[in-house]
Amino acid sequence: MSSDEWGFDTAQVHAGATPDAGTRARATPIFATTSFVYESAEQAAASFLLEDLEGYAYSRMSNPTTTVAEQRIARLEGAVSAVATASGQAATALSLLNILRTGDHVVVSGQIYGGTTNLLGQRFAELGIAITLVDVQDLDAWRAAVRPSTRAFFTESIGNPTGVVADLEAIAAIAHDEARVPLIVDNTLATPYLLRPLEHGADVVVHSTTKFLSGHGTVIGGVVVDGATFDFGAEPERWPGFHTPDVGHGKEGYWARFSDRRLAYSLRLRTTVLRDYGPAPSPFNSFLLIQGLETLSLRIRQHVANAEAVVAYLQGHAQVERVHYPTLPGAPSAQTARRYLTRGAGAIVSFDIAGGIEAGRRFVDAVRLFSHLANIGDVRSLIIHPASTTNSGQNEQQRAASGLGEGLLRLSIGIEDSADLIADLDQAFAAVASDPS
Numbered sequence: 001m002s003s004d005e006w007g008f009d010t011a012q013v014h015a016g017a018t019p020d021a022g023t024r025a026r027a028t029p030i031f032a033t034t035s036f037v038y039e040s041a042e043q044a045a046a047s048f049l050l051e052d053l054e055g056y057a058y059s060r061m062s063n064p065t066t067t068v069a070e071q072r073i074a075r076l077e078g079a080v081s082a083v084a085t086a087s088g089q090a091a092t093a094l095s096l097l098n099i100l101r102t103g104d105h106v107v108v109s110g111q112i113y114g115g116t117t118n119l120l121g122q123r124f125a126e127l128g129i130a131i132t133l134v135d136v137q138d139l140d141a142w143r144a145a146v147r148p149s150t151r152a153f154f155t156e157s158i159g160n161p162t163g164v165v166a167d168l169e170a171i172a173a174i175a176h177d178e179a180r181v182p183l184i185v186d187n188t189l190a191t192p193y194l195l196r197p198l199e200h201g202a203d204v205v206v207h208s209t210t211k212f213l214s215g216h217g218t219v220i221g222g223v224v225v226d227g228a229t230f231d232f233g234a235e236p237e238r239w240p241g242f243h244t245p246d247v248g249h250g251k252e253g254y255w256a257r258f259s260d261r262r263l264a265y266s267l268r269l270r271t272t273v274l275r276d277y278g279p280a281p282s283p284f285n286s287f288l289l290i291q292g293l294e295t296l297s298l299r300i301r302q303h304v305a306n307a308e309a310v311v312a313y314l315q316g317h318a319q320v321e322r323v324h325y326p327t328l329p330g331a332p333s334a335q336t337a338r339r340y341l342t343r344g345a346g347a348i349v350s351f352d353i354a355g356g357i358e359a360g361r362r363f364v365d366a367v368r369l370f371s372h373l374a375n376i377g378d379v380r381s382l383i384i385h386p387a388s389t390t391n392s393g394q395n396e397q398q399r400a401a402s403g404l405g406e407g408l409l410r411l412s413i414g415i416e417d418s419a420d421l422i423a424d425l426d427q428a429f430a431a432v433a434s435d436p437s
């Protein structure tokens with residue numbers, strides 16, 4: 001059986017890795033080295049000219065430990081190649097900076113992680129790159145937002161924190177047929193175990209590997225994954241970065257040199273924006289990412305089973321006004337969610353507690369097993385009250401517009417015993433009820 005035929009559970013353990021050639025070490029070693037010795041003056045020159053793509057030179061561009069993580073994630077997403085970065089934020093930034101220039105425009109889902117909205121709405125604005133935020137479910141709004149300067153569409157597969165699921169096939173059709181731009185999808189909340197956006201029309205996928213892919217709340221990281229499906233050669237004047245030679249990399253652009261190997265986008269990303277802006281992952285962090293990847297499907301199955309048990313418990317609770325989970329009847333994108341998320345809708349569950357902002361604050365103080373912190377995708381269960389923390393900079397109306405009620409609590413359900421999680425929530429509800437002040 002060839003490795004191309006491996007199932008998900010086999011690929012998450014083996015893809016990209018072979019015993020180390022020098023030592024026969026079975027697990028992937030941590031190559032804690034900044035640099036790699038050139039074989040000769042000739043090979044060094046070839047490396048700089050991107051004629052030798054196999055060898056390593058400097059760990060800001062590539063490192064053997066990181067390569068294993070990249071190849072494994074590319075395999076799990078059904079992609080051609082992947083480039084790891086120091087954080088999810090860096091992955092999003094580089095995925096777009098690889099395409100955009102001052103004066104360009106991006107259409108962006110309005111129901112995404114606030115940090116991404118800050119990055120694109122504030123930092124990119126400082127670079128002269130404009131965005132339009134649209135309701136992810138309103139296909140006419142995606143269409144209407146397109147300008148002559150539009151060069152990308154960006155969405156999350158499952159929106160953080162509201163859980164709205166994007167109709168990727170419909171959005172990809174507008175991106176490709178009407179806007180003539182690639183669709184970039186942040187697949188952090190779904191993971192490739194639950195959804196593979198490239199199979200539904202996305203061209204590029206990004207992840208915060210900080211979350212489920214690493215999975216243990218130990219390491220910040222990101223990855224840009226390329227399906228090599230977008231044709232940057234069809235209208236060269238729209239994509240100058242792919243058609244102008246880069247300093248030190250020979251006389252031709254990336255499209256002319258690497259599109260036949262389907263590497264133009266990822267190789268440009270690695271050898272220009274990653275090289276020049278510099279947010280490379282450390283090999284130690286890549287090692288931790290690999291450890292997480294090896295149990296991804298097992299963890300996600302337990303995350304999903306526990307999330308479903310918690311949803312059922314919350315739905316029957318008198319102090320809960322509403323439960324938010326992508327596939328629940330009545331959820332805004334329930335039909336889309338059920339169509340795309342056939343293995344489960346992930347680990348993020350939100351609910352509106354009766355009593356609004358004060359009840360929300362008291363609840364996070366009352367939990368004992370859940371950890372009150374700003375992260376998701378840990379084996380441990382986590383909780384946060386967005387109105388008093390991550391979204392406290394917005395006013396009530398702004399929070400309401402992004403679907404965040406004052407008493408909304410976001411849970412990232414871990415892999416503990418679901419009965420223990422429910423017992424903890426139960427005692428926290430009782431604590432809030434006994435002190436309604």
Ligand code: PLP
Binds near residue numbers: 116
């Ligand atoms: N994308 C999503 C959906 C996120 O939730 C986050 C962080 O919470 C990020 C990207 C940014 O990732 P990182 O914190 O690894 O930079």
